[in-house]
Amino acid sequence: MKDTIIINTAVRMLNAELFQPFTISSGSHKALENALLGVQTREGIWGWGEAAVAPHITGETQKTTYLNLARTAEWLKGRDIADYMKLFVRLEGTLESNRAALAASQMALSDALARTLKIPLWRLYGVKPAPVRTDITVVIGAEAQAYEFAARWRRRGFSIFKIKTGSDTDSDLRRILAVKKAAPGARIYLDFNGAYDARTAERFVKLLGQKGVRPLVIEQPVAKDDDEGLGYLSRRLKIPVCADESASTVSDVVRLIKKKRVTAVNIKLAKLGLLRAREVWALARAAGVKLMIGEMLETELASACAAQFASGLGGFDFIDLDAPFFIKQKVMKGGRHILANGTYDIKSIKTGIGYMPAQR
Numbered sequence: 001m002k003d004t005i006i007i008n009t010a011v012r013m014l015n016a017e018l019f020q021p022f023t024i025s026s027g028s029h030k031a032l033e034n035a036l037l038g039v040q041t042r043e044g045i046w047g048w049g050e051a052a053v054a055p056h057i058t059g060e061t062q063k064t065t066y067l068n069l070a071r072t073a074e075w076l077k078g079r080d081i082a083d084y085m086k087l088f089v090r091l092e093g094t095l096e097s098n099r100a101a102l103a104a105s106q107m108a109l110s111d112a113l114a115r116t117l118k119i120p121l122w123r124l125y126g127v128k129p130a131p132v133r134t135d136i137t138v139v140i141g142a143e144a145q146a147y148e149f150a151a152r153w154r155r156r157g158f159s160i161f162k163i164k165t166g167s168d169t170d171s172d173l174r175r176i177l178a179v180k181k182a183a184p185g186a187r188i189y190l191d192f193n194g195a196y197d198a199r200t201a202e203r204f205v206k207l208l209g210q211k212g213v214r215p216l217v218i219e220q221p222v223a224k225d226d227d228e229g230l231g232y233l234s235r236r237l238k239i240p241v242c243a244d245e246s247a248s249t250v251s252d253v254v255r256l257i258k259k260k261r262v263t264a265v266n267i268k269l270a271k272l273g274l275l276r277a278r279e280v281w282a283l284a285r286a287a288g289v290k291l292m293i294g295e296m297l298e299t300e301l302a303s304a305c306a307a308q309f310a311s312g313l314g315g316f317d318f319i320d321l322d323a324p325f326f327i328k329q330k331v332m333k334g335g336r337h338i339l340a341n342g343t344y345d346i347k348s349i350k351t352g353i354g355y356m357p358a359q360r
Contacts, residue, residue: 003043004082004116009073010038012357013066014050014299017328022297023140025166025195032297032327033062036357037069037104039076039112047081047112048356049104050305052270052296057245060100068101076105081116084109088275095273099248100296102273107305107353110274115352121305122346125278125312132307132344134321135160135189138179140167146175150182157341160187162219162320166195169204173211180213189318191219194245198222198229202236217264217292217318220244231261240264240290242318248272253280257287264290264317269306270298281313292318300324300332301355307344308353333358 014034022029035051051065072095079087088106095102114121122129136158138146150161161179165172179188192201201221208215217240222229224245234241242264247253248271256262265284267277284291293310295303303321310316324338334355337345348354 002080002082003041004080005042006039006076006079006081007042008040009076010036011066011069011073012036013062014331016299016331018297018326019328020326021139022326024164024191025140025193029297032299034298035062035066035069035101035104037073037108038357039073039081039108041081041112041116043116045112045115046356047108047110047115047352048301049107049109049111050298050302051100051104052298052302053100054270054296057296058099058271060098065098065101068095068098069104072101072105081109081112084113092273092275099273100270103269103302106274107269107302111305111352118351120308120346120349120351121353122308122312122349125309126314129311129346130314130316132311132319132321132346134319134342134344135162136322136325136342137320138163138175140164141175143171143174143178147178147182150179150186154183154186158186160189162189162191164191164193166192169200172204173207176208176213177211188213188215189217189219189320190215191244192221194220194223196221198226198232201233205237205239215239217242217290219266219292220246224248227256227259227261230256231259234261234263240317242266242290242292244268244294247280250276250279250283253283257283257289262289264292266292266294266320268294268296269302269309270296274309277309278313281315285315290317291315292320294320295323297326298323299327299355300334300338301353304337304344304349304355305353308346308349311344311346331358332356
């Protein structure tokens, strides 16, 4: 039989504590609760994928995702990773309602494929790696906490702060101004996670301007089904308005672009999978819409996969791949591909994604 046949698989829960609660307008997490899929070829090569579960956003659960990955693992035994595209398409259908599991499955196959070909993952998407340097997220919390957090990470070399908003306009304003004071000259992104309405978001952005704060992008300012609100803000504001929760499918992105509702789109592998993410990238580029690469709560494994996806394709305006910096314990092993200042050292990755579980 071929060396590229899958002869063994592994599925496991992945739990890790965070340094601090990750609080946004739609929920809060004290720990990462994901799942892993591993596939091994006859040649002895392992490929790994991570399912990032976000119940408060997608409705997926760790248990259901684990069970779906277990079924997928059994189905993959005896399949040939050389037929990866056929496997991708089949998985698109069977895991349609569990996109985190879909992303993990396509990620594991891609990692195994790249390792088999002895190339880094980004080479599957391009010929020259583009630079990737992430922001760091300031979660919803007290003003003093935001100031201390921003000052600490500014000292580490971070120059972009993504501030979660949506508690209320007064506390959001105080927190943003605290970050500005703690990290003067730093760039700011705002992520509302759908917590405001269009008029409130417009007034808030104008108020920030009066205070000397001009965010480079505002992400999902209104509810995910409020296309009209997105369109209103895209017309009224001179900064990019980025769809995240509103852009969960390829058809969502086609609709938003066709109706000129947004000026930027956030691609997350966990909500699209690798195949659809590539199509969203192509649609956005063709339409002149700006791009963000983002993630859920993910370890170095999924984060490095997303970073290589973005680096190989290029054309990403905003990078939001900071989740590994919030994880307390070491759960992945690999090279030091993610530097302390948020830079992904793409060129140092020799084969595959560059990370695998610390304990197999």
